[in-house]
Each structure stands twice: as structure tokens, then as C-alpha cells.
Amino acid sequence: MIDAVTKLSSSIVPFADEHLDGAATLLAERHRAQRLVEPGLDPAYEDSAAARAEIEELLATAGASGSAAIVEGHVAGFLLGRPREASWGPNVWVDPAGHAAVRAELVRDLYAAAAARWVDEGLTSHYAVVPATDPALVDAWFRLGFGHQHVHAIRETPPARPAPGAAALVVRRAERKDIEALARVDIVLPEHQTLSPVFSRLPLPDLEETRAEYEEDFDDPRFTTFVVERGGEVIGSAIACPIEVSSSHASLALPPGAGFLGFAAVFPEHRGLGAGRLLGEAVFAWARETGREWVVTDWRMTNLLSSRAWPRLGFRPTFYRLFRAIP
Numbered sequence: 001m002i003d004a005v006t007k008l009s010s011s012i013v014p015f016a017d018e019h020l021d022g023a024a025t026l027l028a029e030r031h032r033a034q035r036l037v038e039p040g041l042d043p044a045y046e047d048s049a050a051a052r053a054e055i056e057e058l059l060a061t062a063g064a065s066g067s068a069a070i071v072e073g074h075v076a077g078f079l080l081g082r083p084r085e086a087s088w089g090p091n092v093w094v095d096p097a098g099h100a101a102v103r104a105e106l107v108r109d110l111y112a113a114a115a116a117r118w119v120d121e122g123l124t125s126h127y128a129v130v131p132a133t134d135p136a137l138v139d140a141w142f143r144l145g146f147g148h149q150h151v152h153a154i155r156e157t158p159p160a161r162p163a164p165g166a167a168a169l170v171v172r173r174a175e176r177k178d179i180e181a182l183a184r185v186d187i188v189l190p191e192h193q194t195l196s197p198v199f200s201r202l203p204l205p206d207l208e209e210t211r212a213e214y215e216e217d218f219d220d221p222r223f224t225t226f227v228v229e230r231g232g233e234v235i236g237s238a239i240a241c242p243i244e245v246s247s248s249h250a251s252l253a254l255p256p257g258a259g260f261l262g263f264a265a266v267f268p269e270h271r272g273l274g275a276g277r278l279l280g281e282a283v284f285a286w287a288r289e290t291g292r293e294w295v296v297t298d299w300r301m302t303n304l305l306s307s308r309a310w311p312r313l314g315f316r317p318t319f320y321r322l323f324r325a326i327p
Contacts, residue, residue, distance in 0.1 A: 010069040010106065011070050012068070012109055012112075012113045014065070014067060015059070015065065015066040015068045015079070015114075016068070017059075019078060020055060021075075022068075022074060023052075023075055023078040024051040025075075026076075026078065026100035026101065027054070027097060027100045027252075028045060029100070031045045031252055032046045033133075037133040038133060040154050040156070040293070041255050041318065042252065042254060045097075045251075045252050054251050055080065055098075058080045058095055058098055063083045064080060064081065064082040065081065065082075066081055066114045067110045067111075068110075076106060077107065077110050078101070079107065079110035080094065080098045081093060081094045082098075083123055088125050089124070090124055090125060091123060091124075091125035092125070092127070093129070094127065094129065095129055096131075096251045096319060097252055098129070099130075104136035105140055107137065107141065107144075108140055111144055115326075125323070126146070126323070127322070128146060128321070129152075129253065129320070130322055131319060132151070132152075132317035132319055132320045133317075138322075142322075146322035147322065147324065148301045148322060149301060150299070151298060151299050151300075151317050152248075152249065152317065152320075152321070153316055153317050153318060154294055154295070155315045156293065156294060157259070157284060157287040157293055159288075168230055169230055170230075171226055171227070171228045171282045172227060172229070173227075174225035174226060178227050178234055179211060180211065181237075182214050182225065182234075183211040185236060185237045185266075185267065186205065186263070187204065187205055187207060187210060188267060188268070189265040190202065190205060192265075192268075197302045197304070198300055198303050199302075222242060223240070223241045224286050225238070225240075226238045226239075226279055226286075228275045230273070235266055236264070236270065236275045236276065237263070237264070237265065238282060239261075239264075240261060240262065240287070242259065242260065243258040245262070246260050246296075248298060249296060255294050257292060257293070257294070259283065259286065259290065259292040259294070261283045261295060261310075262297075264279050264280065271305070276309050277309070280309075295315075297310055301320075
């Protein structure tokens with residue numbers, strides 16, 4: 001059916017319950033194709049029943065709406081968006097399970113129909129989480145005026161290997177005596193992202209509150225914190241945890257059982273010494289010790305440091321978060 005309908009014109013209608021089965025089939029096929037490139041992603045969603053459950057959850061969200069493309073009675077594409085409570089103003093998100101189509105170009109028509117309603121409702125900040133492994137699909141979103149904001153990435157847990165040379169640097173597990181330094185490092189990343197070319201407008205964390213959070217959560221077994229020292233001084237830190245703890249990785253974008261490099265930062269005056277790479281290798285060692293086959297991380301594409309450091313450690317993009325602001 002899919003090969004045939006790609007050659008036919010489609011009608012675009014509001015998404016409804018009657019389109020769920022067809023949408024689930026398309027989403028399962030999209031995910032199956034993505035797993036041929038990145039097998040660390042969850043195989044469960046290759047099953048249309050599991051894919052349908054994800055779409056149903058999106059559709060059940062207050063304010064959710066979207067469109068479906070129909071060709072000779074069959075669903076040839078769908079797109080669903082839902083608003084989120086966030087500090088980014090009135091918004092709508094197309095989540096990892098929120099769209100699939102028999103051909104990438106059809107997504108442009110689906111978005112045109114759905115976005116008309118969103119803008120009429122005052123939802124003018126649009127986000128889409130798109131498989132990075134499908135260049136044609138990414139290109140279709142770019143040609144809708146979206147820009148590249150964020151990257152989700154994965155790599156295999158590497159085998160043990162000699163630690164990279166970094167003179168006078170030592171990596172170890174964090175101790176309670178490090179909490180003051182950890183709190184200060186924790187603010188380094190959001191401070192960096194207020195600068196050009198990221199220009200984040202999120203409020204900076206408060207040092208006292210950050211210190212209190214470390215005091216309260218330091219013994220939480222879900223999190224493993226590393227510090228890197230130079231001459232006995234903590235100059236950076238990283239946090240590893242199960243991917244299931246992450247709030248930013250969900251649904252088709254959550255590789256079950258993976259390790260998560262959830263945070264890493266180095267004080268500006270100590271960058272360029274190899275501290276970031278040592279912290280990444282420490283997280284890989286943790287993943288090996290805890291039996292995790294895959295490690296996941298994410299970063300802002302406009303953060304020049306992160307967007308260069310993590311690919312050099314072998315991380316490959318799985319999903320892109322794209323963004324468009326309607327004036």
C-alpha cells in the first residue's frame with residue numbers, strides 16, 4: 001500500500017481516532033528503519049501496538065491536535081502536536097512519536113494544516129523532535145523554516161582502553177567534601193549557554209539552592225558523580241545515571257537500559273586541557289562496570305563546545321530537536 005500511495009495525491013484532514021491504526025503502522029515502520037541505523041533504540045516500537053499506544057498518549061493530552069493525510073482511504077501520513085507548560089511562552093511540540101509519513105515531503109503539507117490551528121490558538125513557538133537518521137525528513141522540516149536547536153545522541157559503550165594523556169589531571173568519584181565545587185561547576189554550563197551563539201534565556205540557577213540540592217541528593221544511588229582535579233583543585237565534573245532518570249529522553253527516543261551522560265562541565269579557565277574527555281571516559285567506565293551496552297547524551301547544537309566535544313567521543317545523533325518561532 002505504501003509504495004502505491006506515494007504516487008498519488010492526498011487529502012489533509014484533522015487527525016482523529018479513526019486514523020490511529022494507520023498512523024501506528026507508519027510510526028512502527030519509521031522506527032524500524034531508524035533502528036537499522038541505530039540498533040540501540042528501543043525495538044518495542046517496531047510493533048504497531050506499542051507505536052499506537054504512544055500516539056494515543058499524545059492525542060489524549062489537553063490541547064493536542066494535528067492532521068492526517070489520506071490516500072484512497074488509507075493513512076499516508078500524520079502529524080500531532082501538543083502544548084507543554086514551559087518558560088518558553090505559548091508553544092506546541094511534535095514529540096518523537098508525533099509524526100510519520102510515506103514520503104518526507106508530505107510532512108510539509110501536514111504541518112501547514114496543523115500549524116494554522118496552532119497559530120490561531122496563539123501557540124507560536126513550535127518544536128519538532130525528528131529522527132536524525134532520515135536526512136530527507138530533516139530537510140523537509142528545515143524547508144518549513146525550522147532551525148536546529150538540540151541533539152540527542154548515542155554510542156556503544158567502548159571497551160576498556162588506556163586513559164587519554166592529560167598532564168596533571170586526575171579523575172575520581174566525587175565526595176561530600178566536593179559539594180561546594182560541584183555547586184559552582186553546576187552553574188558553569190547554564191552560564192555558558194547565556195552567551196553567543198546559544199543565547200539561552202532560561203534563568204540561571206541559584207548557587208545556594210544548587211548547593212542545597214547537592215547536599216540532599218548526594219547519596220542518591222541513581223546518580224554517579226565524577227570530578228576532575230588539577231593540582232588537587234576540582235576543575236570540572238560529570239554525572240552518570242540510567243537513561244530512565246532523564247526527563248528529556250522519552251518514548252521512541254529512550255534506549256532502554258542505556259547509561260546517560262547527564263551533565264559535564266569544566267571551569268572556563270581550565271578548558272582545553274583534556275578534562276572534558278577524561279570525564280567522558282569516566283562515564284564510559286561506569287557504563288562498563290554497570291553492564292550498560294549503550295551510552296546516551298544530548299546537547300545544544302549552538303553550544304560550540306558541546307557540539308564538538310561529544311561527537312569526538314563517538315556520539316552519533318539519533319534525534320534532532322528543531323524549532324521555529326512564528327512572529
